[in-house]
Each structure stands twice: as C-alpha cells, then as structure tokens.
Amino acid sequence: MAKTIKFTKMQGAGNDFMVIDGVTQPISLSADTIKKLANRQFGIGFDQLLLVESSAVADFKYRIFNADGSEVSQCGNGARCFVRFVVDQGLTHQREISVETASGIITPKLEAHGLVTVNMGAPRFKPDAIPFVAESAANSYVLEVNNQAHNIAAVSMGNPHAVLIVDDVETAPVQSLGAAIEYHPRFPERVNVGFMQIMNEHHIKLRVFERGSGETLACGTGACAAAVSGIQSGRLSSPVKVSARGGELSIAWQGTDTPVMMTGPAVTVFTGEIDLDAI
Numbered sequence: 001m002a003k004t005i006k007f008t009k010m011q012g013a014g015n016d017f018m019v020i021d022g023v024t025q026p027i028s029l030s031a032d033t034i035k036k037l038a039n040r041q042f043g044i045g046f047d048q049l050l051l052v053e054s055s056a057v058a059d060f061k062y063r064i065f066n067a068d069g070s071e072v073s074q075c076g077n078g079a080r081c082f083v084r085f086v087v088d089q090g091l092t093h094q095r096e097i098s099v100e101t102a103s104g105i106i107t108p109k110l111e112a113h114g115l116v117t118v119n120m121g122a123p124r125f126k127p128d129a130i131p132f133v134a135e136s137a138a139n140s141y142v143l144e145v146n147n148q149a150h151n152i153a154a155v156s157m158g159n160p161h162a163v164l165i166v167d168d169v170e171t172a173p174v175q176s177l178g179a180a181i182e183y184h185p186r187f188p189e190r191v192n193v194g195f196m197q198i199m200n201e202h203h204i205k206l207r208v209f210e211r212g213s214g215e216t217l218a219c220g221t222g223a224c225a226a227a228v229s230g231i232q233s234g235r236l237s238s239p240v241k242v243s244a245r246g247g248e249l250s251i252a253w254q255g256t257d258t259p260v261m262m263t264g265p266a267v268t269v270f271t272g273e274i275d276l277d278a279i
C-alpha cells in the first residue's frame with residue numbers, strides 16, 4: 001500500500017470532501033486512518049472521504065466514508081464533486097457519467113453554466129427500505145426522544161433521513177436533538193436528521209445533522225429528502241430552492257416512483273499529498 005497519496009480537496013455548498021483517485025493509486029484505508037485524516041486540527045479535515053474506483057457496471061464506482069470512518073451508500077454533494085473530479089483529472093471526456101454507488105447507479109452531469117445536476121433516483125418511503133421501525137408507510141410519524149414527542153418524516157435517498165419541520169432553523173436544537181435522533185433505536189442503521197423551515201411552497205431553509213459527521217454546511221441527500229417529504233405531504237411544490245448555511249441547491253421531483261433531480265455547485269479547493277505514516 002502506498003504511504004504517500006495524492007488527494008483533492010473539494011466542496012459542494014460547503015459540504016467538504018477529500019477525494020482520492022483509487023484507480024491510479026489503489027488504496028485500502030482503515031476506519032481509524034479515515035478518522036485521523038478527517039480531523040480538522042491534526043489531519044486534512046473533511047465531512048466525507050470519496051474514493052474513486054473502476055466499475056464493471058458503470059463508468060466509475062465511488063465509495064463514501066463519513067468522518068467517523070463508517071462507509072455509507074449515498075452522498076448527493078459528493079456525487080456533484082465526483083463528476084467535476086473525474087472530468088478535471090482527465091479520467092473521462094464525458095460530461096455526463098454513470099456512477100455505481102452502494103445503493104445503485106446515479107448519473108451526474110456537468111452543466112454548461114458550471115453547476116452539476118444529478119439524477120439521484122427515486123426516494124423510498126417504505127419503513128423497511130429506510131430502515132425505520134414502523135408498521136406501515138406514512139407521511140409523518142411520532143418519534144419519542146427523551147420523553148418528548150416529535151413529528152418526523154422518514155425517507156431513504158439511498159441513505160436514511162429523518163426530517164423535522166421547525167419554525168426557525170437558526171434556533172432549532174440541531175446539535176442536541178440531531179445527535180439523539182441519529183442513534184434512535186427506531187433507526188437501526190442510524191439516520192441523518194434534517195431541520196426544515198418552510199419559507200414558501202418553493203423555498204426552504206435547511207440544516208442537517210449528518211450521521212457519522214455531525215452538522216455539515218449542506219447535505220445533498222438531506223436536501224432531496226426534505227424537499228420530497230414536503231412535496232409528498234402537500235406543503236411544497238417542485239422545484240424547491242434549498243438554502244443551506246453553505247450554499248443553495250435546487251431540487252425537482254415529479255412524484256411517486258420518479259427520480260429526484262438535484263442541481264448545485266461543485267468546487268475544487270486545492271490538491272495535495274499526504275504521508276499516511278505521518279498522521
């Protein structure tokens with residue numbers, strides 16, 4: 001295994017990534033090494049690590065690791081950065097690519113105006129698919145947390161999301177309630193927790209406490225989950241502008257069994273090399 005690896009630091013609406021080309025530099029990273037790399041004081045610092053690999057069924061495969069070292073199956077902001085990365089690195093000449101993830105194939109496309117649009121696939125609401133412990137699918141569930149009842153929507157975008165509607169995202173208890181819901185026993189694989197303030201039927205403000213990474217400046221799948229849960233319950237209409245602390249995303253969804261389209265920025269911040277023995 002190489003000890004010194006090349007990487008690219010990227011961000012999508014402030015959700016930041018270390019991206020490694022595992023095609024030209026095959027690598028295997030332990031959860032402990034990923035945690036050290038994610039550390040913002042002693043490592044490089046990121047919300048997620050993205051590892052590019054070759055695929056037998058799509059143009060590329062990418063693996064996603066949270067800052068706590070856990071491997072997960074979907075990342076919306078990462079998908080946008082991923083297509084920018086493989087185009088900029090000369091790994092493809094196509095502007096639209098198919099990408100194998102642990103939860104299926106997604107198709108990110110570099111638009112002429114510089115933004116990226118991703119077909120994220122259809123959302124799933126059945127409790128087993130999230131996974132979430134409930135008798136049957138519903139637009140809203142009551143979740144008991146520390147003896148308090150909270151109304152949530154639950155949806156899978158290839159990864160699990162709980163969405164709460166709040167009056168004001170700035171004063172919402174994102175850290176404390178987010179951390180408590182992340183480990184709630186009704187979400188056996190933990191969950192990403194979104195706090196959504198509805199501004200009007202086409203605009204929400206959103207903060208997300210991400211599973212395995214804590215609050216991030218934006219969460220692409222969280223934006224999809226919030227928008228589709230709002231559309232599903234009749235509170236929102238497509239397209240939905242999502243204002244996160246780190247930037248804006250646009251989410252379009254035409255309803256049951258149709259794919260969610262997400263558009264937003266993908267930016268390279270810097271490139272570097274790191275000696276894995278030095279961290």
Ligand SMILES: N[C@@H](CCC[C@H](N)C(=O)O)C(=O)O
Pocket residue numbers: 015047048066072073074075076077078159160192210211212213216218219220221222
């Ligand atoms: N930041 C991401 C989601 C990353 C994975 C998530 N924390 C999980 O554990 O499912 C996004 O932009 O979607």
